[in-house]
Amino acid sequence: MKEKLISLIRPLIAIVISLILGALILFIAGYDVADAFGAIWNASFRNLRTITTTFNKSSPLLFVGLAVAISFRGNVFNIGAEGQLLMGAVFATLVGLYFTALPGFLLIFLMLLAGTIGGALWAFIPGYLKAKYDVSEVITTIMFNYIALNFIGYLVRGPIRDTTQAEPQSFSIARQGFLPEMIPGTPLHFGYLLGVVLAVVLFYMLFKTYVGYEVRAVGLNKDAAKVAGVNVRKTIVGTMLISGALAGLGGAIELANIHYLLEGISPGYGFTGIAVAILANSNPIGVVFSSFLFGFLNAGATSMQRSAGVSASFVQIFQGIMIIAIALATVAKKSLTKKIEKKLDVKPHVQVIEEVKQ
Amino acid sequence: MxxxxxxxxxxxxxxxxxxxxxxxxxxxxxxxxxxxxxxxxxxxxxxxxxxxxxxxxxxxxxxxxxxxxxxxxxxxxxxxxxxxxxxxxxxxxxxxxxxxxxxxxxxxxxxxxxxxxxxxxxxxxxxxxxxxxxxxxxxxxxxxxxxxxxxxxxxxxxxxxxxxxxxxxxxxxxxxxxxxxxxxxxxxxxxxxxxxxxxxxxxxxxxxxxxxxxxxxxxxxxxxxxxxxxxxxxxxxxxxxxxGRDVCLDRIIEPQDRGEVLLKLENITVKNDKCLVAVNNVSLDVGRGEILGIAGVDGNGQLELGEAVVGLRKIENGKMFLMGQDTTNAVPRVMMDLGMAHIPDDRHKKGLVLDFTVKENLILGSQRDAKYHQGLMMNYNKVEQEAKKMVEEFDVRPRDIELTGGMLSGGNQQKVILAREVSRNPEVMIALQPTRGLDIGAIEFVRGKLIEERKNNKAILLVSTDLDEILTLSDRIAIMYKGEIIGMVSPDTPVEEIGLLMGGVKKRTSKGVA
CATH class of the missing domain: 3.40.50.300 (P-loop containing nucleotide triphosphate hydrolases)
Known part of the structure; x- marks a missing residue:
């Protein structure tokens, strides 16, 4: 428990540091810091509707964050969550367009299932190539991102283009395939809840089952795992399958949320997902929080531009600073935690967290 | 000054x-x-x-x-x-x-x-x-x-x-x-x-x-x-x-009859990382209650031989039998299930997951044993219970099973590996450089455990470049030179003769077991 708490300190410090640096940059650029931050805050926490919008925006980040986190645990560097998310969306679209006769519940289930399979499939090939021929998954997954993106481009310009629309996009999926709202009248959908449940499941899988034990063993030292009789290839492929499945499911949910396929369905969720996972130290439960943080920032970006006149791109700068801060915190981790441990003897970590929060 | x-x-x-x-x-x-x-x-x-x-x-x-x-x-x-x-x-x-x-x-x-x-x-x-x-x-x-x-x-x-x-x-x-x-x-x-x-x-x-x-x-x-x-x-x-006390690293092995053959190699050939033949047409057998030592200057194929036996390296030619079953090119899992234990030559790289805790390291390889899980879920209470027993029995210091493996000293890391492998209660043990880099107290401990396993009628294959170690522990000594077994001698053979064999000089009259 003590260690779990101390692992929270790192991201918290990183967030605080990036807040300070972000404020500094705004100040130097001549903006009203309070206004800009206030706008971001307001955009999310003004009322129930804005809060639920933030959850809605966090949903795809939650899924890709989980996808990347598990791949990191297994020492597979899945840069392809983006492509897997897109393929998940494609598969879900096809089901949503062609199985219109099915009742809502069944249709949604099938769409999500198809998306999961799509994402897993898209991750399987790089995973297999890595396990079997030691082909770098970084290269293959990046290439697969482009294939997926261009495949969507082809679909929404050709076979499934909704010609009544000016921009290339697909027809809308069947009405009963729209994701139901969790709180009526708000954008918060059940997909988000599913993501949270999966985060908990994934946490237990990683830390409480022998499958997770093997994934972590392979991730930390695959030679030792191999010596101990773990099937390293199978574990790598399995990790990639789970990772891709999660990203694909996230894509399917996003599709069922916005109802039609378009090229810009993901503004780089898969890449932000890497940051989300890193901020959470690849801990699935942590991903719930870090994805919410990134969703919160994204939700506030446009509002900040509107009311404080700060470019929405600032949010990206801010996210960048956060990643650098967390990376630095990782390097400084050992000396940092040691110093903290020295200073505060018993039950130190709760106090520190309290301090950081203030 | x-x-x-x-x-x-x-x-x-x-x-x-x-x-x-x-x-x-x-x-x-x-x-x-x-x-x-x-x-x-x-x-x-x-x-x-x-x-x-x-x-x-x-x-x-x-x-x-x-x-x-x-x-x-x-x-x-x-x-x-x-x-x-x-x-x-x-x-x-x-x-x-x-x-x-x-x-x-x-x-x-x-x-x-x-x-x-x-x-x-x-x-x-x-x-x-x-x-x-x-x-x-x-x-x-x-x-x-x-x-x-x-x-x-x-x-x-x-x-x-x-x-x-x-x-x-x-x-x-x-x-x-x-x-x-x-x-x-x-x-x-x-x-x-x-x-x-x-x-x-x-x-x-x-x-x-x-x-x-x-x-x-x-x-x-x-x-x-x-x-x-x-x-x-x-x-x-x-x-x-x-x-700070008297130590004994002398040969303390009591003579003991050799039992049935548990590990048998027939004319095996193995290649090294550079795809050159490292083990050339080697035949060996190890019986119950015996330690077969493989001596040789480092780089003469003995490690490749050991890795092939535990299933980490491909046997290009020849056959291997473990407990009477053909296990040529079987995966490590199969070997372990048949009762093989393995002390790898590189603790950090192959023996331990350094970022795992001691308790997690102590079950590496046994994580799928029925006693450690119910369904998919690990039974960490049982793991802790067994881990505590193991660190006690094998004198792992400190006795903290929550420390990560990387925080232990080399000797204690080796004890963790030894504890893990011995507790699996194997029939055949492959020990590769088991005391390399250890201090004298830890060496004494590791060797003592190997001798104990021999007494328990296990078959032990010991690969070591430390000739003293081979001489102290082995019942028979096979000397490898350039991938071949150039001689098979008993441990009372004069050291000079063994040294010559290690250097590739064959003597016609090497006494002892052929």
Whole structure:
């Protein structure tokens, strides 16, 4: 428990540091810091509707964050969550367009299932190539991102283009395939809840089952795992399958949320997902929080531009600073935690967290 | 500093060095001096504070109190760069080389003298010059990963020499070397001392102290026990000073009948990483209640043989039988399920997951055993219970099963591996270099466990480049040379004869078991 708490300190410090640096940059650029931050805050926490919008925006980040986190645990560097998310969306679209006769519940289930399979499939090939021929998954997954993106481009310009629309996009999926709202009248959908449940499941899988034990063993030292009789290839492929499945499911949910396929369905969720996972130290439960943080920032970006006149791109700068801060915190981790441990003897970590929060 | 005659100079004096890590007093008022041109051994078990002391001298740690005097001046050594400026070079136990680069590239890595545009010919000439001066025989073009460890070691020394170190600290330089390489190394070291270099040798091997050093300082539990002239001491005095009690590493194996054959190799051929034949047409069998030792100079195929037996390396030709079943090229899982245990040659790389806790490491490989899980879920209560038993029985210190594996000392890491493998209750045990780099107490423990397993009627295949170890433990000794078993002898064969065989000289009348 003590260690779990101390692992929270790192991201918290990183967030605080990036807040300070972000404020500094705004100040130097001549903006009203309070206004800009206030706008971001307001955009999310003004009322129930804005809060639920933030959850809605966090949903795809939650899924890709989980996808990347598990791949990191297994020492597979899945840069392809983006492509897997897109393929998940494609598969879900096809089901949503062609199985219109099915009742809502069944249709949604099938769409999500198809998306999961799509994402897993898209991750399987790089995973297999890595396990079997030691082909770098970084290269293959990046290439697969482009294939997926261009495949969507082809679909929404050709076979499934909704010609009544000016921009290339697909027809809308069947009405009963729209994701139901969790709180009526708000954008918060059940997909988000599913993501949270999966985060908990994934946490237990990683830390409480022998499958997770093997994934972590392979991730930390695959030679030792191999010596101990773990099937390293199978574990790598399995990790990639789970990772891709999660990203694909996230894509399917996003599709069922916005109802039609378009090229810009993901503004780089898969890449932000890497940051989300890193901020959470690849801990699935942590991903719930870090994805919410990134969703919160994204939700506030446009509002900040509107009311404080700060470019929405600032949010990206801010996210960048956060990643650098967390990376630095990782390097400084050992000396940092040691110093903290020295200073505060018993039950130190709760106090520190309290301090950081203030 | 300079004695009256002005001849003998203490190039290094460490006065009352104290260094603590939290509550752990790694060095307490340690005094040490090094005379010009001597080989001074710093002897002690792992954790005695030798490396800490040398890291203080080399600027890796700063000491809490005490003086460092180099060539008569009190100096502050804040970092290794400073140490090098003062002419102190250190060769670490774990080599700091870039495996993909050549010898020359490694030697000049980070040196300003190399310049922005590398003139490889000039640099190589410099390497060759050093080579010739001190009898290192290192090919400057060779790529590091393809070189045997003995040569890599020399590259490390060359690195220090190229940086104009006059005082060399060698941290356990022989841990990974073969007897021949050790001899070669010390020949070079002696040449160095003749040219006025001074050497500090960190070690826990008494033989090399007695054979090659001028003086010895023994450390135990952070303190200096005594400093002696090697000519005035002996094996027993050193052992007692080091451990604080009498130790016995003599052969204590009682004769015992050999039971049924559990492991059998028939004409197997195995290739090494470079796809060359490393094991050529080898046949062996190991029976219940026997230790078959495989002796040989490092790099003669014995490790490849061991790896093939445990299923980590492909058997290109021939057959292997374990417990009577054909297990040629079976995966490690199958071997383990049939009752094979394996102590790998590289603790860090193959034996442990260093970032796993001790308890997690103790079940590595057994995580799917029925007793450790219900359905998919691990039963961590049971794991903890068993882990606690194991650290108790195998004397893993500290007894904290929540520490990560990387925080243990080498000896305790090996005990974790041993505990894990022995608790699986195997029938056949493959021990590859099981005491490499361990201190004398841990060696005694590991060997004792192997002997115990033999007594329990297990079949043990022991691969070691430490001939003493082979002689102490084995019932039969197979000597490997260039991938072939060149002789099979009994342990009472004269050492000279075995040494000749290790060098590839076949004698017609090798007595003992054929």
């Amino acid at each position: 300079i004695d009256r005659g002005g001849i003998v100079l203490n190039v290094i004096e460490l006065n009352n060095i104290c260094k603590a890590f939290g509550d752990n007093h790694a060095n307490q008022n340690v005094c040490f001096n090094l005379k010009k041109g001597e080989i001074h051994a710093l002897l002690g078990e792992n954790g005695a504070g030798k490396s800490t002391l040398m890291n203080v001298l080399y600027g890796l740690y700063s000491c809490d109190s005490g003086d460092i005097v180099i060539n008569g001046d009190v100096v502050e050594v804040e970092n290794p760069r400073k140490a090098i400026e003062h002419g102190v070079g250190m060769v670490h136990q774990h080599f700091m080389l870039v495996p993909q680069l050549t010898v020359t590239q490694n030697i000049f890595l980070g040196m300003k003298e190399a310049g922005l545009f590398l003139k490889m010919n000039e640099l190589e000439a410099k390497v060759n010059h050093l080579n010739e001066s001190f009898g290192f025989n290192v090919d400057p073009h060779a790529v590091i990963w393809q070189l045997p460890v003995g040569v890599q070691q020399k590259v490390e020394i060359l690195k220090a020499l190229m940086r104009e170190a006059r005082i060399l600290i060698l941290d356990e330089p022989t841990a990974v070397l073969t007897p021949n390489e050790v001899e070669e190394l010390f020949k070079s070291i002696q040449k160095l001392t003749e040219s006025g270099y001074s050497i500090i040798l960190i070690t826990h091997k008494m033989e090399e102290v007695l054979d090659y050093c001028d003086r010895v300082t023994v450390m135990r539990e952070g303190k200096v026990v005594s400093t002696m002239l090697v000519s005035e001491t002996n094996h027993d005095i050193l052992a007692k000073a080091m451990v």
